Amino acid sequence: MSTTAPLWQTSTTELVNAITAAETEYRQAYAKILHLTAELDNRGDATKLGYSNTAALLIHITRINRTDARHRLAQANDLHPTTTPTGSVIDPVLPQTAAALARGEVGSEHVDVIRKTLADLPHLDTEQRAMAEQVMLDRAAEDDPKALTRFASRVRDIVDPDGPPPLDDEPQRPARSLRRHLRRDGTLEFTGHLDLDAAQLFENLLKPFEKPHPEGNDTRGYAERAGDAFADVLKMAAHSPDLPTHNGLRTEVAVTITYKELQDALDNAVLTDNTSLTAREARRLACDARIIPAVLGTDSQPLDVAVPAYTTPAHIRRALVLRDRGCSFPACDRPANVCDSHHVLEWRKGGPTKLKNLALLCGHHHRLIHHSDWQAKMVNGRPQFIPPPYVDPSRTPRRNHIHGPLPSAA
Structure with missing residues (x-):
């Protein structure tokens, strides 16, 4: 973009490119500030000038508030070597992040997300x-800080799927409780708490029964519908011919891994509300859970059936949810139950209603695909999205790393 031409004469492409370049320069300048701040702190120059600490000096020389001063100092100390009072030099906690910030590839908020993620591990x-740091930086190259925060929950599963060793005092029983009071008139009041897998089972059992009546004349409130649904579930349990009298079935788990991987106890399991499980949790559930086998084709793709219809049939929808797990647009965390079935090749242009031509998209990203320059395509049976040139000049295809299979740690 010309530096002399008025802004109103610049094209949209030039304006977007100028903003991108300015943001890169801004981040590089911030990286320089942190580097200088780290050096100032390591020398102890603040006390030489009569200040109690480096943050107090920063407030006066840069006119920022105390919170910002402490924030910059904390970032500087994590991204650069520090010197102890005895003169020992401690290596930086996040050297790769420091280099990425210096190149202008990440911003201050990205740095905060990466710092917190590593501190929690x-x-x-x-x-x-x-x-773990490199995995986060790879995602930061495409994601905004909020999306990076959502992805951070998966980092442990990528670099350390088994998690930390259990503590000696780790509780062996799940945290469940039920307090009930039988009134004189025979009615029952109760309160309680359920752990993760029991809560998932409870929700899945209630949901089909608590919907309003389809006739449209249902005057019940949500609490009343939930109460009726609970009673219906109890009736089903009472009439179930194979319900054990003790130690009933805990949960049903759809495991999207091969039989050999299941034998090897590797982890790629997810509950129906997209709650991820560690390898340890998956193995624990598999010990006494009812396992639902999902028939998979080559390359771990659920088998589909050709149906010449626009509306996605229930059996293909189930396979689509099993594959995508939620909105398939990059960095979106919306769950599958609020997503539409999007035809990658439009149905009116001959696109079939088959798994290989469908992708789950939330309402926002469904509209974006139809009304912007983002493009969707299927690669090896999974949806990928090509950003417009103003988002990524190389137009490198992206996919959702929040819902999708965990990338290799290699």
């Missing part, structure tokens, strides 16, 4: 920490 060894 204190059990990782040096190699695992470096791997």
Whole structure:
């Protein structure tokens, strides 16, 4: 963009490119500030000038508030070497992040997300920490800080799927409780608490029964519908011919892994509300859960059936949910139950209603695909999205790393 031409004469492409370049320069300048701040703190120059600490000096020389001063100092100390009072030099906690910030590839908020993610994983060894940092930086190259925060929950599963070793005092029984009071008139009041898998089972059992009547004359409130649904579930349980009298079935789990991987106890399981499980949790559930086998074709793709209809049939919808798990647009965390079935090749242009031509998209991203320059395509049976040139000049295809299979740690 010309520096002399008025802004109103610049094209949209030039304006967008100029903003991108300015943001890169802004981040590089911020990286320089942190580097200088780290050096100032390591020298102890603040006390030489009569200040109690470096943050107090920053407030006066930069005219920022105390919160910002402390924030910059904390970032500087994590991204650069620090010197102890005895003169020992401690390596930086996040050297790769410091380099990425210096190149203008990430911003201050990205740095905060990466710092918090690594701080929440204190059990990782040096190699695992470096791997986790690089995984986060790879995602930061495409994601905004909020999306990066959502992805952060998966980092542990990528670099350390088994998690930290259990503590000696780790509770062996799930945290469940039920307090009930039988009134004189025979009615019952109760309160309680359910752990993750029991809560998932409870929700899945209630949902089909608590919907309003389809006739449209249902005057019940949500609490009344839930109460009726609970009673219906109890009736079903009472009439179930194979319900055990003790130690009933805990949950049903759809495991999207091969039979050999299941035998090897590797992890790629997810509950129907897209709650991820660690390898340890998956193995624990598999010990006494009812496993639902999902028939998969080559490359772990659920088998589909050709149906010449626009509306996605229930059996293909189930396979679509099993594959995508939620909105398939990059960095979107919307669950499958609020998503539409999007035809990658439009149905009116001959696109079939088959799994290989469908992708789950939330309402926002469904509209974006139809009304913007983002493009969707299927690659190896999974949806990928090509950003417009103003988002990524190379137009490198992207996919959702929140819902999708965990990337390799190699």
